Amino acid sequence: MGSEAAWGRMPFHFWSVTAFVVGCVTGSFLNVCIHRLPRGESIVSPPSHCPHCGRRIPWHLNLPLISWLALRGHCAWCRAPISPRYFVVELITGLAFLGVWLRFGAADPAAAAVWAVFLAGLIAATFIDVEHFIIPDRITLGGAAAGFLFSFFVPAVQGTSSSVEAMTRSLVGAAAGAGSLYLVLRGGKLLFGRKRLRFEAPLWILFGRRGLHLPEESAAYEDLLYRGNDRIRAPEAQVELEDRCLLRAEVRAGLKGKEVRELPSFPQGGSEASSASAGREEALFALRLRLEEGPLIWARCKELILPREVMGLGDVKFLAAIGAFTGWQGALFAIMASALIGSAAGLAAVALGRRQWSAQIPYGPYLAAAAALWIFAGPQIAARWLGM
Numbered sequence: 001m002g003s004e005a006a007w008g009r010m011p012f013h014f015w016s017v018t019a020f021v022v023g024c025v026t027g028s029f030l031n032v033c034i035h036r037l038p039r040g041e042s043i044v045s046p047p048s049h050c051p052h053c054g055r056r057i058p059w060h061l062n063l064p065l066i067s068w069l070a071l072r073g074h075c076a077w078c079r080a081p082i083s084p085r086y087f088v089v090e091l092i093t094g095l096a097f098l099g100v101w102l103r104f105g106a107a108d109p110a111a112a113a114v115w116a117v118f119l120a121g122l123i124a125a126t127f128i129d130v131e132h133f134i135i136p137d138r139i140t141l142g143g144a145a146a147g148f149l150f151s152f153f154v155p156a157v158q159g160t161s162s163s164v165e166a167m168t169r170s171l172v173g174a175a176a177g178a179g180s181l182y183l184v185l186r187g188g189k190l191l192f193g194r195k196r197l198r199f200e201a202p203l204w205i206l207f208g209r210r211g212l213h214l215p216e217e218s219a220a221y222e223d224l225l226y227r228g229n230d231r232i233r234a235p236e237a238q239v240e241l242e243d244r245c246l247l248r249a250e251v252r253a254g255l256k257g258k259e260v261r262e263l264p265s266f267p268q269g270g271s272e273a274s275s276a277s278a279g280r281e282e283a284l285f286a287l288r289l290r291l292e293e294g295p296l297i298w299a300r301c302k303e304l305i306l307p308r309e310v311m312g313l314g315d316v317k318f319l320a321a322i323g324a325f326t327g328w329q330g331a332l333f334a335i336m337a338s339a340l341i342g343s344a345a346g347l348a349a350v351a352l353g354r355r356q357w358s359a360q361i362p363y364g365p366y367l368a369a370a371a372a373l374w375i376f377a378g379p380q381i382a383a384r385w386l387g388m
């Protein structure tokens, strides 16, 4: 074939440099997607403009990597700072394209191109998820459709030479990925569903009308409670009510469900003296939060257990896209490896003191990192896991 002869005539590393440059240009486009997709704006028009002063950015000031460095991260007109994210995304995409070229280019340039597109999608999803805690359908569902189509045209990415077989593997991969992550999401409260906060000394916590207040920080209930049956728990708390004080009570507070105030059966005259002398008074509170008249209670406790939603439906759709490109093996690898990467990152963040107790954690970046790992070394790592 003539075209293959033409490939061969240029030195291999001419194409390596080309891959890096094309990657940087693609990264520049991804920056537009990252900014506009979650805002529901068109990614083709209007042309690039400074979000601060609205001035249009001419092509010679919109060169990947170079322009950001030359302008030292500022708009040429109004000098408003431009996020380093623009530079970082261009660099990462350039390196990603270079990486797939070096890894797959010699054997199969078409497969290298498909993996480059896949990595570009992972990069866009990661940066959107970090900023907005969502992954747009155009990336997840669009990515699943793209994986299915690419499998038809380049069946080698599914490890076969038959287009029909490759499309079947793509469909099975999307279904296996979305299906198993959905099961993890539903059943996963056991694994990921709790965050336990232990305080060195008992703290007074206010269960307010709209949110939870600790001495140093506050969080709105809607940032802590995601599902109907989610509860904030204080297992052993001293509770101050309008009319009495309980020395040991378990507080369970949620947005829905019926309100229960199981008070102890022994004398409850409301006198604090008798409660104090009883000493072992126990009670269970199920509070409905955000009622009109509100429960507004103070609880003093050493421990607080928060529900934690690590994943959302966006991640399920994201894994359908990953599976459509990688097949079911890559999808399952992404679930397991992302859990490991996520735990390691979580521990590191806590150790560095970077994470606030109420911080929302996007899961998409861990899935993206695991999927990227799969392309470069996944089958080898999986073989080693299974061999153990």
Ligand SMILES: [Zn+2]
Residues within 6 Å of the ligand: 050, 051, 052, 053, 054, 055, 075, 076, 077, 078, 079, 080
């Ligand atoms: Zn400007």
